[in-house]
Amino acid sequence: MDVSHEGVKDPMFYASHVERYCTLNDNCTSRSWSRFRRIYVSLVYLLFRHFRQTSYFTLHTIMSFTESENWLALFESVSRISKSKGAELDQESDEKPFTRAEISYLNKLLNSKLFETHDLDFEILRSDPNHPLHSVRTFQELNLKEPLLKGIAAMGFYKPSTIQERALSSLISDNPQNMIAQSQSGTGKTATFLLAMLSRISTDVHYCQCLCMAPTRELALQIESVGRQMAQFMTEVSFATAVRSPRVKVDSNGYVTDQIVIGTPGTIANWFRGTGEYRIDPSKVVMFVLDEADIMIEEEGFLNICMRVKKKLSRNCQILLFSATYEDSIIDFAHEFVPNPIEFRVKRTQLPLKNIKQFYMCFNDWIEKYQALKDIYGGFEVGQAIIFCATRQEASWLDGKMNLDGHKVYILSGDLDVSQREKVIEDFRSSNFRVLITTNVCSRGLDIPQVNLIINWNMPTTRTGSADWETYLHRIGRSGRFGKEGIAVNFIVNEEMYLLKELESHFEIEIPELTADDLNRF
Structure with missing residues (x-):
């Protein structure tokens, strides 16, 4: 029996078929199936590791090994060979990783309801002593226009998020300040700068007054969509999208008449030149927002465009910069780009x-891992869950295994194109399925919606083998749905205990071992 498929290189695919075949075939089950099922995937995986230069395995090849009287000896031999060659579980796979821009777009899809967060504590790293910060507890305290307040309420916002409490009064005051903020999706940063834009514009004049630059077309369109929702009762306000196939209104000279423009670096730079079909007068822009700055500076071309655009703005133009990370390169760029800013950062201990x-x-x-996974599912009511694997091979195997066991699961991997990823994300957000499996290359930077169970099938590590605390933080994400606290369970093999200790030290916490009593309490 040969169920090979041309081009299939994933040994876990065959492992799933081996189990299905051996479960249904009397000749196979008459052998020591209980013993065989404990090692067949290990055998396949080790064979794959040892002979990974071959094009692909066939089920016939795998079964020929199992027919051998010395198949256990063969397994042990291959195991020794693999260990002698330093075979280990890859933290990287050959799949095409998501770019940070794609991840950021998925974040916005996941967080399309703009969750309000009131539990984050932001450090104020720098501020102008001549203009002390004033916190607000309600949107009404900001003296926002009534149509804007109505739009906020229609979106489900009733109280400012933590960053909005701290920042908005300074952003929309008579003497508005520049700002740098390190902020993940879901902390209210998109609403923060859109509220500031909608408060700063003059609706009785028709030219570009506020400009937001995002790294991709998808991100720009998503921001513009949120802005339109927020301004749904502000009938005099209009938005333009400076992207491929733009949506824009212009006067007889080609100058944009929309008050707010959201776009990508290349298109905005073209409009700033003043020679093309669409034009923006830089001297009239009163607010410039650079969103996802950490993505921008990865691309030298984007970075140069950002600097050129900024140089054309007036000295009085207010500048806001947002970054999902706060690495040294981001800090250096931000301080060069934004003069005399208020500076916010989420406290590490308050993440x-x-x-x-x-x-x-x-x-x-x-094998013990998978049994534990079944025990966890049987131990308490699972609403929605995300399982993180280190490699596509393991994710594919786990997908097949869980489906065989009756669980409806889907994979989010770098093999999917943008539309397929959007479909998986939207179906998961809409609760069309309960379990999402993803790989390490997809999880870095990926904020997730509210779920009540997260399982790290593999602990995230850096390229040097230490614990990747940033990816760990992104993985476990948010508290759970259905009125329950979120639960994160880290699956660790014995030799990986040092990773747990590194995480505990970094976050200044203690992570206990999950016991049967814990399962009973959930």
Whole structure:
């Protein structure tokens, strides 16, 4: 029996078919199936690791090994060979990783309801002593226009998020200040700068007054969509999208008449030149927002465009810069780009961990892992769950295994194109399925919606083998749905305990071992 498929290189695919075949075939099940099922995936995976230069395996090849009287000896031999060659679980796969821009777009899809966050504590790193910060507790305190307040309420906002409480009064005051903010999706940063834009514009004049630059067309369109919702009762306000196939209104000279323009670097730079079909007068722009700055500076071309655009703006133009990370390169660029800013950063010890119960479970091998996964599902009611794997091979195997066991699961991987990713994300956000499996290359920087269970099938690590605390934070994300606290369970093999200790040290927390009593309490 040969069920090979041309081009299929994933050994876990065959492992799933081996189990299905051996479960249904009397000749196979008459052998020591209970013993065989404990090692067949390990055998396949080790064979794949040892002979990974071959084009692909066939089920016939795998079954020929199992027919051998010495198949256990063969397994042990291959295991020794693999270990001698330093075979280890890859943290990288050959799939095409998501770019940070694509990840950011998925974040906005995941967080399309613009969750309000009131539990984050922001450090104020720099501020103007001549203009002290004033916090607000309600949007009404900001003296926003009534149609804008109505739009905010229609979107489900009733109280400012933490960053909005701290920042908005300074952003929309009579003497508005520049700002740098390190802020993940879901903390209210998109609403922050859109509220500031809608408060700063003059609706009785028709030219570009506020400009937002985003790294991709998809991100720009998403921001513009949120802005339109917020301004739905401000009938005099109009938005333009400076992207491929733009949506824009112009006067007889080609100058944009929309008050707010959201676009990508290349298109905005073209409009600033003043020689093309669409034009923007830089001297009239009163606010410039650079969103996802950490993505921008990765591309030298984007970085140069940002600097050129900024140089054309008036000295009095207010500048806001947002970044999802706060690495040294981002800080250096931000301080050069934004003069005399208010500067916000989420405190490390106040990152969104406190609403999530974190546990670990220690195992000898993947078989114990999978049994524990079944125990967890049987231990408490699972609403929606995300399982993070280190490689596509493991994710594919886990997908097949869970589907065989009756669980409806889907994979989010770098193999999917943008439309396929959007479909998976939208279906998951709409609760069309309960379990999402994703890989390490997809999880870095990927903020997730509210779920009540997150499982790290593999702990995230850096290229040097240490614990990747930033990816870990992004993974465990938010508290759970259905009125329950979020739960994060870290699956760890014995030799990986040092990763757990590194995380505990970094976040200044203690992660307990998950016990049967814990399962009973959930």
